[in-house]
Amino acid sequence: MYDPRSMAADDFIDDGEIRETLEWASANKDNRALIESILDKAELRKGLSHREASVLLECTIPDLNERIYKLANEIKNDFYGNRIVMFAPLYLSNYCVNGCVYCPYHAKNKHIPRRKLTQGEIAAEVEALQDIGHKRLAIEAGEDPVNNPIEYILESIKTIYSVKHRNGAIRRVNVNIAATTVENYRALKEAGIGTYILFQETYNKESYLKLHPTGPKHDYDYHTEAMDRAMEGGIDDVGLGVLFGLELYRYEFAGILMHAEHLEAVHGVGPHTISVPRVKRADDINPDDFDNGIDDETFLKIIACIRIAVPYTGMIISTRESKSVRERALHLGISQISGGSKTSVGGYAEDEEEDTSQFEVSDQRPLDEVVRWLIDMGYTPSFCTACYREGRTGDRFMALCKSQQIQNCCLPNALMTLKEYLIDYASPETKEKGDAMIAREIETIPNDKVREIVRERIGLIEKGERDFRF
Ligand code: SF4
Numbered sequence: 059m060y061d062p063r064s065m066a067a068d069d070f071i072d073d074g075e076i077r078e079t080l081e082w083a084s085a086n087k088d089n090r091a092l093i094e095s096i097l098d099k100a101e102l103r104k105g106l107s108h109r110e111a112s113v114l115l116e117c118t119i120p121d122l123n124e125r126i127y128k129l130a131n132e133i134k135n136d137f138y139g140n141r142i143v144m145f146a147p148l149y150l151s152n153y154c155v156n157g158c159v160y161c162p163y164h165a166k167n168k169h170i171p172r173r174k175l176t177q178g179e180i181a182a183e184v185e186a187l188q189d190i191g192h193k194r195l196a197i198e199a200g201e202d203p204v205n206n207p208i209e210y211i212l213e214s215i216k217t218i219y220s221v222k223h224r225n226g227a228i229r230r231v232n233v234n235i236a237a238t239t240v241e242n243y244r245a246l247k248e249a250g251i252g253t254y255i256l257f258q259e260t261y262n263k264e265s266y267l268k269l270h271p272t273g274p275k276h277d278y279d280y281h282t283e284a285m286d287r288a289m290e291g292g293i294d295d296v297g298l299g300v301l302f303g304l305e306l307y308r309y310e311f312a313g314i315l316m317h318a319e320h321l322e323a324v325h326g327v328g329p330h331t332i333s334v335p336r337v338k339r340a341d342d343i344n345p346d347d348f349d350n351g352i353d354d355e356t357f358l359k360i361i362a363c364i365r366i367a368v369p370y371t372g373m374i375i376s377t378r379e380s381k382s383v384r385e386r387a388l389h390l391g392i393s394q395i396s397g398g399s400k401t402s403v404g405g406y407a408e409d410e411e412e413d414t415s416q417f418e419v420s421d422q423r424p425l426d427e428v429v430r431w432l433i434d435m436g437y438t439p440s441f442c443t444a445c446y447r448e449g450r451t452g453d454r455f456m457a458l459c460k461s462q463q464i465q466n467c468c469l470p471n472a473l474m475t476l477k478e479y480l481i482d483y484a485s486p487e488t489k490e491k492g493d494a495m496i497a498r499e500i501e502t503i504p505n506d507k508v509r510e511i512v513r514e515r516i517g518l519i520e521k522g523e524r525d526f527r528f
């Protein structure tokens with residue numbers, strides 16, 4: 059029985075409810091009156107239910123589809139302005155006991171080199187990441203209680219925060235590790251993590267069980283209920299995601315929105331972020347082996363509809379996607395992107411890396427080029443990590459975000475962290491363009507006092523001071 063308040067995965071991701079939603083959405087895909095009424099509701103910027111959003115995703119009426127894209131762009135501007143937050147993944151270990159059929163780290167892959175970074179190697183990776191300008195990382199590790207126990211992850215987080223190379227610092231570590239216990243989530247919270255990210259991969263239980271034939275991840279309920287345990291352990295910023303291409307995208311779309319509704323209903327706070335990865339080629343993985351691949355147009359429509367359905371949730375796109383797809387996705391609601399990423403273990407510090415990549419990177423440009431590209435398109439790259447350091451997490455963050463008051467922090471923080479980046483890491487061309495952008499954007503800060511403080515702090519950054527934040 060569908061019940062968003064239930065703590066049982068089968069109830070809050072109820073298969074029957076998803077199937078009825080898809081039928082209803084399909085039956086109404088050209089119902090102009092209904093779609094217009096849903097869009098009118100969406101204009102209020104308070105979000106939509108999974109049922110309403112599923113109708114928008116199905117909509118076949120061209121002028122209403124245009125309205126969907128336009129609204130997604132407007133909502134993105136209202137909540138996030140022109141800022142794009144930057145991050146990089148850091149792979150700690152590719153040892154894994156699971157059997158996920160779409161990932162080259164699956165336990166049966168005997169030819170991929172296995173590696174686990176030592177604390178010294180992690181420090182070298184972090185130095186390399188700091189030296190290109192990153193301040194925010196997402197750490198990744200396979201599930202392996204022997205090689206990657208929670209103690210290893212906690213020690214690694216400590217190492218990452220301790221490295222200070224030149225003016226560099228990692229100020230926010232987001233964590234993407236397997237579903238675990240409340241106790242372990244509590245320990246991660248105490249270690250000072252930002253967001254806990256766990257991709258559901260697919261919300262279709264039957265497919266999930268087939269795609270995860272062996273290992274602890276086979277337990278669909280334990281995996282799907284992980285965010286509830288994370289929140290019980292005190293982590294109030296959690297990041298959802300599905301791997302598009304495994305199952306029917308419509309099913310995943312309804313499922314991820316139902317998961318968001320569940321978190322909101324039970325914990326009073328929805329997901330901090332939603333990621334939208336697509337299956338990619340990798341060591342022994344061929345994306346064509348999966349029947350449900352989605353084309354770029356469908357992918358972009360999914361992004362636009364998620365943006366409209368959960369306006370206050372950050373949306374992340376990685377370097378799995380090409381420059382051109384990322385460019386279009388930015389206009390439709392993406393608020394966070396990775397840049398200059400390596401998806402192999404030890405990939406940042408070492409030139410002659412063994413091929414331990416989790417997936418092929420489509421956008422291989424260095425960070426400086428990504429930053430310049432954003433500036434050229436009128437986006438402000440932001441290296442801001444202020445919120446969790448100022449205690450703005452969970453419902454506190456969401457309240458500020460929903461009322462759009464967070465904007466008073468985001469733009470000033472974006473400009474100050476961009477200034478740090480330009481001085482410490484940018485090429486002369488990027489620096490010139492970035493400085494011109496900062497000069498323009500400062501003028502748009504609405505509050506006179508805040509504008510003055512930002513001007514003053516940018517002067518101090520030029521003199522060598524770092525890490526100002528609102
Ligand atoms: S997706 Fe994660 S759990 Fe599955 S094989 Fe890859 S690293 Fe292991």
Ligand code: SF4
Pocket residue numbers: 143440442443444445446464467468469471
């Ligand atoms: S102020 Fe908070 S919401 Fe805004 S960019 Fe910084 S960390 Fe993100």
